[in-house]
Amino acid sequence: MKFRIKYADRIVGLFVVLAAVLLCVSVVVLGGNQRWFARNYHFTSRFASGGGIAPGTAINMKGFQVGKIERITLNADNEVDVDFVIYDTYLEKAKHNSILELVTSPIGLGSQLLFHPGKGEARLEEGAFVPTADSPEGQALLEQELVDIPPKDDTITRLLANVNPLLENVNKTVVTVNRTLTEVNRALAGQSSGPLGQIVGDAADTMAGVEALVVGVKDQAQSVVAKADDLVSSINRITLNLEATTEALRDPTGLVPKLLDPKGSIKTILDDKNALYNSLIGSLAETQKTLRNIQSMTTTLNAQMPTIAATLEETRTAIGKAQDVLEGLKNNPLLRGGIPERRDQAPVYQSLRDAEL
Amino acid sequence: MGDEPIIELRGVGAHRGGFQILREVSFGLAEGATTVFMGGAGSGKSSLLKAAAGIVVPDEGAVLFRGKDLAKMSRAEELEFHRRSGFVFQDAALWANQSLFDNLALPLRLHEHGLSAAEVARAVARVAELVGYSDELKARPSELSTGERRLIGLARALVLDPELLLMDEPAAYLDETSAERVFEIIASLGARRRSVAIVSGSSDIAHRFADSLGVLKAGRLLAFGSYAEAVRWDDPAIRVVTGRLRARKAPVSGDAALSAWADALTGSLGDGAPSAAAPAPARPPDAEARERGKAAAPPEPTDSGGSDQGGRAADTDEEGR
Amino acid sequence: MTLGLWLERIGRTLRERLYGLFYGLGYFFNVLKESILFFKRRQVGFRVLVMQILFTGYEALRISAVLALAIGVAINLIGSSLLAGFGQGKLMYTLLIIVITRELGPLLTAFIVIARSGTAIATELGGMVVAHEIEAYVAVGVNPITYLAAPRVLGVVISMMVLTVYFNVFGLFGSFAVMQLLKPVAFQEYMKNLVEVLTVGDLLLGLVKSLVFGVIISVVSTYRGFAVERSTTEVPVAGIRAVGTSFILCIVADAALTAVLYLG
Numbered sequence: 001m002k003f004r005i006k007y008a009d010r011i012v013g014l015f016v017v018l019a020a021v022l023l024c025v026s027v028v029v030l031g032g033n034q035r036w037f038a039r040n041y042h043f044t045s046r047f048a049s050g051g052g053i054a055p056g057t058a059i060n061m062k063g064f065q066v067g068k069i070e071r072i073t074l075n076a077d078n079e080v081d082v083d084f085v086i087y088d089t090y091l092e093k094a095k096h097n098s099i100l101e102l103v104t105s106p107i108g109l110g111s112q113l114l115f116h117p118g119k120g121e122a123r124l125e126e127g128a129f130v131p132t133a134d135s136p137e138g139q140a141l142l143e144q145e146l147v148d149i150p151p152k153d154d155t156i157t158r159l160l161a162n163v164n165p166l167l168e169n170v171n172k173t174v175v176t177v178n179r180t181l182t183e184v185n186r187a188l189a190g191q192s193s194g195p196l197g198q199i200v201g202d203a204a205d206t207m208a209g210v211e212a213l214v215v216g217v218k219d220q221a222q223s224v225v226a227k228a229d230d231l232v233s234s235i236n237r238i239t240l241n242l243e244a245t246t247e248a249l250r251d252p253t254g255l256v257p258k259l260l261d262p263k264g265s266i267k268t269i270l271d272d273k274n275a276l277y278n279s280l281i282g283s284l285a286e287t288q289k290t291l292r293n294i295q296s297m298t299t300t301l302n303a304q305m306p307t308i309a310a311t312l313e314e315t316r317t318a319i320g321k322a323q324d325v326l327e328g329l330k331n332n333p334l335l336r337g338g339i340p341e342r343r344d345q346a347p348v349y350q351s352l353r354d355a356e357l
Numbered sequence: 358m359g360d361e362p363i364i365e366l367r368g369v370g371a372h373r374g375g376f377q378i379l380r381e382v383s384f385g386l387a388e389g390a391t392t393v394f395m396g397g398a399g400s401g402k403s404s405l406l407k408a409a410a411g412i413v414v415p416d417e418g419a420v421l422f423r424g425k426d427l428a429k430m431s432r433a434e435e436l437e438f439h440r441r442s443g444f445v446f447q448d449a450a451l452w453a454n455q456s457l458f459d460n461l462a463l464p465l466r467l468h469e470h471g472l473s474a475a476e477v478a479r480a481v482a483r484v485a486e487l488v489g490y491s492d493e494l495k496a497r498p499s500e501l502s503t504g505e506r507r508l509i510g511l512a513r514a515l516v517l518d519p520e521l522l523l524m525d526e527p528a529a530y531l532d533e534t535s536a537e538r539v540f541e542i543i544a545s546l547g548a549r550r551r552s553v554a555i556v557s558g559s560s561d562i563a564h565r566f567a568d569s570l571g572v573l574k575a576g577r578l579l580a581f582g583s584y585a586e587a588v589r590w591d592d593p594a595i596r597v598v599t600g601r602l603r604a605r606k607a608p609v610s611g612d613a614a615l616s617a618w619a620d621a622l623t624g625s626l627g628d629g630a631p632s633a634a635a636p637a638p639a640r641p642p643d644a645e646a647r648e649r650g651k652a653a654a655p656p657e658p659t660d661s662g663g664s665d666q667g668g669r670a671a672d673t674d675e676e677g678r
Numbered sequence: 679m680t681l682g683l684w685l686e687r688i689g690r691t692l693r694e695r696l697y698g699l700f701y702g703l704g705y706f707f708n709v710l711k712e713s714i715l716f717f718k719r720r721q722v723g724f725r726v727l728v729m730q731i732l733f734t735g736y737e738a739l740r741i742s743a744v745l746a747l748a749i750g751v752a753i754n755l756i757g758s759s760l761l762a763g764f765g766q767g768k769l770m771y772t773l774l775i776i777v778i779t780r781e782l783g784p785l786l787t788a789f790i791v792i793a794r795s796g797t798a799i800a801t802e803l804g805g806m807v808v809a810h811e812i813e814a815y816v817a818v819g820v821n822p823i824t825y826l827a828a829p830r831v832l833g834v835v836i837s838m839m840v841l842t843v844y845f846n847v848f849g850l851f852g853s854f855a856v857m858q859l860l861k862p863v864a865f866q867e868y869m870k871n872l873v874e875v876l877t878v879g880d881l882l883l884g885l886v887k888s889l890v891f892g893v894i895i896s897v898v899s900t901y902r903g904f905a906v907e908r909s910t911t912e913v914p915v916a917g918i919r920a921v922g923t924s925f926i927l928c929i930v931a932d933a934a935l936t937a938v939l940y941l942g
Contacts, residue, residue: 012731015739019840022847023881030878374907412813439819446817450810464818513818 040085042070045100045130047080052102052111059084059100061115066090069113084130086115094130096120097146101133116149361424363388363521363552364409364442370417371404378404379415380576386521386569389550391543393563395598396573402556403447403525405573409554410444410523411435422521440468443514447525449506451498457509458494461485464517480516488512489538503530511539521552528562540565560600563587572598702901705823709897712821712828713835723829730833734795735840741790742841743848746778749786750853751860753777758861771875778849779880784887785932787841788895791834792924796899799830800920803903804913812904822904831896838892842884850876887935894927 031037047053050072059067067086075081086094097118102111116133118141124130131137141147362385371379378401386392386409396402407413408420411427420427422438430438451460461481465472472480485494488508498506507530514522527543528536543566546553555562563570563584570587572579572595580587580595588602712719716727757770777783803826806812812822854868902920906912 008728008732011736012728015736016731016836016840019843023843023885026846026881027878030873030876030881033873034877407813410817412816436819439817442817444814444817446810446814448810450814452811452814453806453809463820467819513814 035087039088040067041088041091041094041126042083042085043094043124043126043128043130045082045084045132046075046135047072047082047102047132048134050074050080053080053082053113057113059086059113059115061090061093061117064090066093066115092123093117094124096122096124097141098124098130099133099138099141099147100130101138101149116147119146119148361388362386362421363423364554365421365424366405366409366418367421368418369405369408369415369420371408371413371415373404378576379408381418382408382573382576382578383418384571384578384581386552386554388552389547390568391547391553391555391566392569392571393567394554394556394571394573395558395560395563396556397558397598399575400573400598401576402573404576405578406444406523406525406554406556410442411438412444436468440464440517441519442521442523443517443519445507445511445514445522445524445527447529449498449503449510451506451509451513453498456495456497457485457501460498460509461494461513461516464513468517484512484516485509487515488542489535504532504535507531508535508539511542515542519551521554522546524553524555526557527555528557528559560602563599564603570599570602574598705901705904706897708823709827709831709900710893712824713831716824716828716832719824723825726826726829727833730795730830731837731840733798734791734834735837738790738794738837738841739844742787742845743852745786745790746783746845746848747852747856749782750774750778750849751856754853754857755860758857758863768871771871774850774853774872775876775880779846779876779884780887781932781936783845783849784838784842784884784891785928787838787845787888788891788928789925791838791841791892792895792921792928795834795837796895796920796924797917799834799896799899800903801913801917803900804906804916805910807904807906808908808910808913827896827900827904830900831893834896834899835889835892838888838895839885842888846881846884883935883939887932890931890935891928894931895924898924898927 053069053072055069055071057069058065059069065087067084067090069082069084071083073081084100093115095118097120099116099118101114101116103114131141133139133142142149365385366382369379369382370377382401382405394402394405404413408415411420411422414428422430422442425434427435427438451457452463455463458478458481461484462477465477465480469477481494485491488511490505490508490512492505498509501509511524511527514524524543527539531539540562543553543555547566547568553566555566557563567584567587569581569583571581572590574594579598580590580592582590584602585604587599588604590596590599590602753770753774757767757773761767761769761773803812806826812826815822815825850872854863854865857863899920902916902923906916
């Protein structure tokens with residue numbers, strides 16, 4: 001007691017001074033990290049839209065932040081003028097013919113502003129204009145291969161690049177299948193045809209296989225990386241199957257035309273510039289493409305599992321719809337059996353998360 | 358100064374916890390006079406004294422120190438008022454977390470910036486000696502008996518040699534010797550033309566010291582007048598409080614020891630002249646009180662700094678809880 | 679008649695409440711003024727300030743450190759297992775900053791200080807009022823706000839801010855040290871990620887919060903202490919009230935500051 005009281009002044013002094021020193025040191029360290037003492041070099045650019053860019057948005061190059069946006073303004077031509085800075089440590093990357101590229105995720109994962117240095121030797125002067133990748137100047141630079149644009153190497157960018165067309169494909173499939181369904185409904189109203197049911201039944205079986213596969217993918221999703229190889233081979237087999245079917249459908253002298261009754265209402269469809277069959281073929285081809293994409297995507301499953309799971313789920317839905325159509329055709333002509341009630345299954349990514357927890 | 362009272366209350370009223378503790382109290386204390394206020398328990402006599410000292414702020418009316426309203430004083434004037442007045446609390450009210458030395462030294466440090474630590478230590482030692490306390494000053498108030506604490510409380514009020522001393526029951530809790538010592542101090546203050554206001558339930562004190570007398574009941578000043586007048590008051594309500602007041606024979610005598618102390622103090626507070634100039638105390642006239650020896654004021658130790666209290670005893674401070 | 683009485687009662691209550699509010703505000707500004715002028719006034723006790731920091735700050739360091747360590751380790755564990763499972767391991771650093779630097783650090787420090795020093799200040803001052811020590815200060819010419827309240831306010835405010843700094847140190851680095859025993863991470867990696875997320879603004883917000891909490895705790899506690907009137911039984915009540923009021927005001931202030939930050 002006596003001891004502590006006697007040295008109260010010293011203890012308190014040390015206590016307070018040490019805290020002050022710690023605080024000052026951290027402010028200096030953080031200030032340095034936040035580039036309080038570093039110089040920034042200003043440049044300008046012009047975007048078609050201000051969406052996805054805001055003051056403070058980081059400008060990245062190969063995963064490093066090399067600068068940030070300072071100010072954006074909507075100019076008289078309804079374009080967006082952008083003032084941005086490049087940090088002094090990365091200034092030598094800012095060569096002539098550099099461009100900016102805004103990569104936006106279509107599924108709401110945000111956006112990324114990338115800086116691609118030009119292949120020129122000379123450094124950009126401060127205040128220079130840097131075009132965006134989608135502007136005519138930028139396109140020109142890209143076509144002339146004056147820009148050092150890397151293969152989309154960082155995970156997010158690669159993912160964005162992959163997911164985008166994949167989703168578009170899925171979307172196309174669904175649209176095609178829907179259109180087919182509408183046409184089938186219109187054409188088959190109250191009519192009968194045995195052979196069509198037959199052939200479509202075959203197709204439906206194939207599709208059921210696809211469906212089973214996707215369900216399988218879903219089941220395996222928990223250990224999806226470990227089973228990626230199995231999955232890929234299954235998908236390959238199915239893809240081959242589908243290819244065969246597609247070929248069969250396409251062959252004018254093969255099994256398919258024989259099975260089709262040239263009379264009756266189906267003929268109407270066939271006569272109608274083969275609308276139904278074109279649709280079917282198109283739709284199956286799309287599915288095939290989708291599955292190929294799935295195959296290529298499985299390599300990135302580990303890192304981006306939730307996103308991939310969502311994609312798989314979408315694919316499953318699309319294929320499911322296709323199967324419904326074919327099932328409907330099989331049950332036809334009067335569509336008496338109707339389109340079967342689909343038992344909804346829990347989305348893949350949910351079970352994934354459960355597994356993680 | 359002239360006839361102007363040193364302290365004057367004008368229509369003072371005060372509340373506390375929903376009760377009216379003072380109602381329309383008006384009086385003036387003459388410069389250099391000793392006034393005794395009497396009243397039963399809860400009559401508001403302590404509150405009256407605190408109002409006069411600026412401790413209790415009145416809800417109505419005004420308290421004037423030499424014609425100046427306490428409520429309207431600047432901070433500097435207020436400090437000057439507190440420097441010139443001393444208050445002796447009934448329960449001593451020493452600062453429990455400071456040593457006795459610091460209790461006595463604080464008013465000096467507050468008001469006499471020019472004093473060195475050694476001078477403060479000397480002044481403290483002298484005033485402690487004056488009230489008859491000669492033990493260790495490093496002790497905390499809690500280590501003292503109630504009576505001793507009261508003596509230190511008195512010493513704290515006296516340390517700046519105030520012109521106005523307000524005392525709440527000065528003799529309560531004191532043994533006979535100490536009480537007598539206190540009475541001597543009161544008497545000598547009167548002799549030195551210091552103004553003293555005493556609140557007491559004892560008619561003995563009134564008889565010994567009162568130049569004028571006030572009687573309180575339920576927060577009201579029932580009567581106020583000179584002692585000579587008071588002897589003739591025959592209102593039963595007043596007589597219940599004052600008891601039988603006897604006419605006074607002899608004038609009150611002062612204490613030479615106090616005079617000597619005060620001179621020494623004035624010396625040390627003033628131009629810093631060495632207090633060796635202080636005259637040796639004369640034998641007190643009231644020899645009876647001295648017989649028990651302890652209270653006798655020894656010859657002033659010149660400023661040899663006998664007590665080494667100067668080194669701020671605050672190292673034992675436990676403030677800040 | 680009854681109505682008249684009622685009205686009178688309502689009126690009186692309102693008047694008293696308003697008076698109480700104005701008195702409280704007046705007290706607040708007076709204390710603040712005296713605290714700011716503290717170092718200019720030579721008469722006042724620097725010693726009280728030192729002892730206040732010793733008690734409120736230094737002696738509370740151990741509890742504060744244990745708390746910060748425990749929370750830091752918990753967040754580290756979550757970060758290294760749960761969040762990493764989502765591929766969001768880096769979120770841990772954001773979580774650390776939010777919890778330790780910005781939100782919980784200052785508030786938990788405030789709670790420690792309320793529990794230790796808030797009660798102590800209120801009961802000590804309350805005891806002094808009952809023992810007439812405050813009146814004795816006034817009688818001598820010492821302003822109790824200058825001499826008693828200001829050093830306590832300053833002591834608590836300084837202690838709060840200093841404790842918050844140490845809370846950060848223990849929460850961010852102490853927990854790292856403990857984690858080395860459980861799940862080692864390279865220090866450079868840890869530092870790099872932390873510094874990437876931590877901004878000076880975060881530190882400042884934590885400090886501003888601790889400053890506000892310190893003012894609240896000390897002003898409320900001294901106010902409650904001085905509010906004791908004469909009986910010793912009021913003293914513990916003053917302590918309890920100091921804790922209650924400080925808690926509520928600190929939480930409200932925390933919410934307000936956070937809201938200002940996130941909305942503004």
